[in-house]
Amino acid sequence: MATPSDTVNLNQQEKEKEKRKREEENDVMWKTSLCSYYRRQDSSCSHGDTCRYAHGEAELRPRPNNTWDPTSERAKKVLKGGLEEDEEKKVEVLEAREDVFVMEEEDSSPNNNNNNKCLLNLPRKWTSDNLNKFLDQQEVLYKLAKKKKGMTVGFVSFETSDHVKNAIKVLDGTSMGNKHIKVADVLPRSFEKKTQANVTSEDPNVSMVLNGSENGEVIEKRDPAVNSLALKSRSVRDVVTPLAHMPYGDQLEHKKKSLEQTLKKLTRNGRKACPEAVPLPEWIVKSRDLAGLPCKLEGIIESPLVNGYRNKCEFSVGYSLQGKPTVGFMMGNFREGVTAVEEPMDCPNISRIACEFASIFQNFLQQSGLPIWNRLNNTGFWRQLMVREGRSHSVGSENLEASISEVMLMVQDHKGISNAAPSDAPLYPLSIPKKHSSSGQDTADDAIQTRIHDYVSNLRFSISPTAFFQVNTLAAEKLYALAGDWAGLGPDTLLFDICCGTGTIGLSLAHRVGMVVGIEMNASAVSDAHRNAEANGISNCRFVCGKAEDVMGSILKEYLNMPKKQEDNSYVCDSNGKVETSDRENDVSDDKPNLDNLGHENGDVKSVCGHAQTSTEELKESENKSGRIHTPPQYKNVVAIVDPPRVGLHPVVIKALRTHPGLRRLVYISCNPESLVANAIELCTPSTDKAEKGNNNNRGWRNMSSAGLARRRAKSMPDSEPFQPIKAMAVDLFPHTPHCELVMLLER
């Protein structure tokens, strides 16, 4: 007979076995990051040994590129170790120069450089003011001290070598929280003065756009890049395409496993959020047969093109580790103090053409009189180059490169924190001198096109500089086709294309439905959608410009809160976009439609529409003229395809979709499975009529996971029928990176 201690041992053995099995089976990212519970010093992570994140330093494994979770003690030790190994304790601050210190010219000369030091391990939240105060408190004599919020490094310059010695004596090793300050040397580099020159292009269809508010002044300052020794072991290929070392099949397997883990969060959180008084929904009960998945993950569709697939690249401008002005990708996170930029050639997802333009731009920078953007003090000019490619006709993966017929280059004059200028920043088209004109002279392009074109499902799409377009067009076609197949479309379907961009999803599915209503906040994208409908002869689409959270409620009302019975006065659009009446079948009711409901609750709804658009005003006008009331037709099948940005849908949109009983099917496309899961928790968790009213106790929400927040919101969801996750499938739009698109069908 087994004793209790035998049972415990057996259980432990089982657990160990299970753990080993998981470690072997699981993805290469298994336990390469610390669990957030562990970070919060809270040992209540319910996954226990099966958690894919490390519960402590001992469990932590290195990442595939041989680095450690940057928040771990190990990573910090590696960094520290690297520094200590260096005899002279020199930090390789390659381009910490006079614009950081605002020093006199002679101060930055190599001879005086010993009077410039950097302090390591300072609190991230400190600004220059804090550093100045601290040095004063320590009675350290110095000339100038600078510190950027978010970084752990500060820079100090001293008048004399005695002052430096004293500072080292006082500061080196001083405790700062659980760390010790280190004083290290700064290695400035000198750079040659450059002259301004023009970008020239031999490509006939290159357009260039300046995105920003004003031209920067011409100042001869250089961008400091703070790069630790640890960076030397990193390659840009590892940073940008961390899965590139695996065969493509293994990458897909890796992503699938990672998605399974993420999807399981939906089940766990749905179970936790389900009110006690309500039975667990069927999908949670059935998850036991699916190893904890909320629905079947049907697989992952591979990208037709694995290399060079990106049609859009945002290159950073900065200095390389060798101090060369470079156009490419940053070697790490600015918050980690990394600003080094390396060339993109080794990144397999970048097209040859984009690399060529990055290289042309890099050569141009050598001669430009304008300075490179300084990420430490937010000065300078050249900051980012965006390269977008367009095609002249629809193609397969074999000859994609040959079909690229247009390139749009976009540079930014933008001083905000985020690398990308806001989407509503003014755009200035720039003419690019062409080398080849019939006269042999350089000529400027008279009619500058600020749009490029691409093809999805044989439809031609016009794309404005700031409009979203999927970066992997061929894989996006597969994504949209899958969404269309799952949406259960037919002539009697009303399709809401939520976050529609240039109208790609709605327009490519328009021939399979009665009507499409697209919603999008980017006005240029909405104009594109309008143009794209017209260019492709599609008339049953309407596009609304507005934030989904502002317009969703009123649009649902407009289309779904129709009177039960109408005569033959519903409308369809003819091929010219004119509104006509039709004999569409309708449910029976005697109510008159309430035209007031057709207005948008939150005002400010601009409709930029295809031919089929009929605004409230137009409806009212047509009612007055004909004496008949025109209302949108009723559709038997109402479906929404949502394709939100990485953050997911706004809670107001989720609530509108969830609480409108007319919407029975929803296809959720997501580039961020974590936010899909969070939104699905709110859409699929049962509610009660005793839903908690808005909880004012928001303490601690900053530390909450997106799933935790969703659980909290699910509790205050008004009583409404929840959706059920039916199936999920991934589409790999981003080979060589950990990202992919996830599609989930929800029904009720």
Ligand SMILES: C[S@@+](CC[C@H](N)C(=O)[O-])C[C@H]1O[C@@H](n2cnc3c(N)ncnc32)[C@H](O)[C@@H]1O
């Ligand atoms: C992932 S993209 C999808 C675009 C489009 N479905 C496609 O595949 O080309 C997300 C889109 O949502 C838009 N967007 C972001 N936040 C929004 C909001 N609050 N309301 C409406 N649209 C939004 C963005 O401008 C972007 O065009």
